Amino acid sequence: MTSLTSPYVLPILLLLASNVFMTFAWYGHLNYTSKPLWMAVMASWSIAFFEYWLAVPANRIGYQVYSAAELKTMQEVITFAVFSVFSVMYLKQAITMNHLIGFALIAAGAFFVFRS
Numbered sequence: 001m002t003s004l005t006s007p008y009v010l011p012i013l014l015l016l017a018s019n020v021f022m023t024f025a026w027y028g029h030l031n032y033t034s035k036p037l038w039m040a041v042m043a044s045w046s047i048a049f050f051e052y053w054l055a056v057p058a059n060r061i062g063y064q065v066y067s068a069a070e071l072k073t074m075q076e077v078i079t080f081a082v083f084s085v086f087s088v089m090y091l092k093q094a095i096t097m098n099h100l101i102g103f104a105l106i107a108a109g110a111f112f113v114f115r116s
Contacts, residue, residue: 011062015075018054019082021047027083030091073113080106 002009025047029040055075062071080103087093 007061007064011058011066011071012074012078014054014058014061015071015078016082018051018058019075019078020086021051021054023079023082023086025051027086027091069113073110077106077110 004010004013025044028047029035029044032040059071062074066074084095084099084103088095
């Protein structure tokens with residue numbers, strides 16, 4: 001059984017957590033559009049600081065066993081999955097059939113990146 005600290009697993013977990021932070025940094029302020037833009041930028045920047053403390057180690061550790069292209073592909077698939085949940089749960093916006101088709105195309109691309 002693979003450990004959670006394995007270079008195969010840990011980068012995925014770190015990228016998942018990183019994407020939660022980054023999604024809030026980029027889109028969380030949309031529920032607070034009455035606040036000044038400078039506040040949104042500062043809040044987003046503050047959140048993104050912690051995102052980098054997860055993303056950089058994820059890529060450094062993952063690069064031991066994954067190529068840069070594989071790490072980027074993982075990050076994109078994770079980003080879309082995290083954003084989909086965020087969009088529904090936090091922004092209260094529905095996922096449409098076009099979103100699902102787009103996700104399927106991204107997943108198909110990921111298949112080819114990881115295909116041996």
